[in-house]
Amino acid sequence: MTQSVVVQVGQCGNQIGCRFWDLALREHSHVNKKGLYDEALGSFFRNVDSRKRDGGACSVGGRIQYLKARAVLVDMEEGVVNEILQGPLREVFDSTQLLTGVSGSGNNWAAGHMTYGSVYREQIVDKLRKAAEHCDCLQCFFLIHSMGGGTGSGLGTRVLSLLEEEFPDVCRIVTAIYPSAEDDVITSPYNSVLAMRELTEHADCVLPVENQSLVDIVDKIKRMSHVGKPGAAIKRNSAIISGQGGLSGAERPFDAMNNIVANLLLNITSSSRFEGSLNMDLNEIAMNLVPFPRLHYLVPSLTPLYTLADVDVPTRRLDQMFSDAFSKDHQLIRADPKHSLYLACALMVRGNVHVSDLRRNIERLKPSLPFVSWNQEGWKTGMCSVPPVGHSHSLLALANSTCVKPTFMELRDRFTKLYRKKAHLHHYLHVDGMEQSVFSEAIGSLGSLIEEYHRLDATKSRLMPDAARLSIAR
Known part of the structure; x- marks a missing residue:
């Protein structure tokens, strides 16, 4: 154990x-x-x-x-x-x-x-x-x-x-x-x-x-x-x-x-x-x-986020749960997964869900979810028979995708606005052991991370067939 x-x-x-x-x-x-x-x-x-x-x-x-x-x-x-x-x-x-x-x-x-x-x-x-x-x-x-x-x-x-x-x-x-x-x-x-x-x-x-x-x-x-x-x-x-x-x-x-x-x-x-x-x-x-050590930021999506009081759970609602997991409304960061490149994805299902349901929905979703060329089958799945209290089933998706890049870019911009004016910097530099070089190294590390995601994104357009691009555009 x-x-x-x-x-x-x-x-x-x-x-x-x-x-x-x-x-x-x-x-x-x-x-x-x-x-x-x-x-x-x-x-x-x-x-x-x-x-x-x-x-x-x-x-x-x-x-x-x-x-x-x-x-x-x-x-x-x-x-x-x-x-x-x-x-x-x-x-x-x-x-x-x-x-x-x-x-x-x-x-x-x-x-x-x-x-x-x-x-x-x-x-x-x-x-x-x-x-x-x-x-x-x-x-x-x-x-x-x-x-x-x-x-x-x-x-x-x-x-x-x-x-x-x-x-x-x-x-x-x-x-x-x-x-x-x-x-x-x-x-x-x-x-x-x-x-x-x-x-x-x-x-x-x-x-x-x-x-x-x-x-x-x-x-x-x-x-x-x-x-x-x-x-x-x-x-x-x-x-x-x-x-x-x-x-x-x-x-x-x-x-x-x-x-x-x-x-x-x-x-x-x-x-x-x-x-x-x-x-x-x-x-x-x-x-x-995590195919690359630094690119280990996994975007979580959780569904359902609530349960309707008097609605049963037919197959249609089960399939909707899988669709919701790849919509921005169910992600725990604000990003659009439909316009990103996937390195890998895990689906962790709980409750009364069959392997056939899992496979059917992965096949249904695949065309609209662009994966890197060397990991087209990069899906990891887990099934737990015990659902959360009050639910018949639930799904957690963990996506290693480039959709985290805008969040990190926004954070970098907010940092730069303060740092350019050296605002509040003295509070940090008064701390024993803290030097200004630590700030430079930190923003350099973030910039390098963003650039790694950007290089991956640049490969996306030539990976996707026309049908998938149209699907995502919709």
């Missing part, structure tokens, strides 16, 4: 992680009615009650004092972690898994990466080692952090480099939350570009998620829920609309957005947690979807 460890860094990382653990427990309790500690639970939870190591009853819903999440929580402010410890999930974590500070990183990548990264290095490594020692067969580290703030971007990417140093053979999958153009952190372009260099150098896979895309999806769900037409009501008790989740109190503005990212993690880990006819090993994601 393989296990994975989730590392949550910063306010955003810990809030998303909290939603993931809440929804994961809901899924396991939905399937595991008697609360037995089994192999599925063991993939992301460990049993700390010696009386129950042989498969005795172990509470999954309600009180969960016998389960500890395979997680490390890091934040340089105490607020979110303290809130988690006072909420329904307080029993899932213990003090050996937590590392908090009191002052925060002041929205400064350098403070998070260099100052706190140095001060807390040994403590972070110690907690990572302890988490790894609790695993019989450690398969993957999932790192969750934001790109725009100081702790998430700075300390988050320092943790990433420590993971590579300490566990070079263990896969590192990063879920990185990118700020919107209207982000209220004025220095977020600096933080994001500085973090991008670290992600490009030290991650095996990065799942980029844009805040603005999450806002758009949540707004669409709200509009759907207020339509009032027969058959258009949103089903409330589903994995996406999860009620209050792991944090205490009423639903908050960011909870719905965090839920979507938590569902991305639920889907990508489903084959590790449950049985399926075509399980996909987490290591296979990087092995099959």
Whole structure:
């Protein structure tokens, strides 16, 4: 049995992680009615009650004092972690898994990466080692952090480099939350570009998620829920609309957005947690979807994003799910997949879906999805028999495609506008160990990455037959 460890860094990382653990427990309790500690639970939870190591009853819903999440929580402010410890999930974590500070990183990548990264290095490594020692067969580290703030971007990417140093053979999958153009952190372009260099150098896979895309999806769900037409009501008790989740109190503005990212993690880990006819090993994601080491940014698409309350799921709706996965409305970054070149693509299906459904839809979609000439059959598929709570089936698509290029170009432009005026630069250069050359190297790394995608895009027109070009033009 393989296990994975989730590392949550910063306010955003810990809030998303909290939603993931809440929804994961809901899924396991939905399937595991008697609360037995089994192999599925063991993939992301460990049993700390010696009386129950042989498969005795172990509470999954309600009180969960016998389960500890395979997680490390890091934040340089105490607020979110303290809130988690006072909420329904307080029993899932213990003090050996937590590392908090009191002052925060002041929205400064350098403070998070260099100052706190140095001060807390040994403590972070110690907690990572302890988490790894609790695993019989450690398969993957999932790192969750934001790109725009100081702790998430700075300390988050320092943790990433420590993971590579300490566990070079263990896969590192990063879920990185990118700020919107209207982000209220004025220095977020600096933080994001500085973090991008670290992600490009030290991650095996990065799942980029844009805040603005999450806002758009949540707004669409709200509009759907207020339509009032027969058959258009949103089903409330589903994995996406999860009620209050792991944090205490009423639903908050960011909870719905965090839920979507938590569902991305639920889907990508489903084959590790449950049985399926075509399980996909987490290591296979990087092995099959990343032909070039630096081009490891995998665009996630999630469908369905909501469930209609009184609609059954005939074949037509199943086929629509596959079509939705390749539409910009279901992508977690704002980009148009129809005008990009694919290096590879993974389809991770959950629920009552047959292999024939999978093959039929791949064949149907192929003509309109241009793949590089040397990887025309670059599809990786996984099937998990357990659907998300409240759904009959779901699909996560992970596309290694050039559609990430506009997102990175926009980020470069926002960085350049600040950097050209040297605005706020002194806040970074006052940090011990931070030099202006670090900025030059970071923007150079991003420019090189964009150029690699651009060269691939330049080959697209001669790869596509006329029929496919017409299809995409429509």
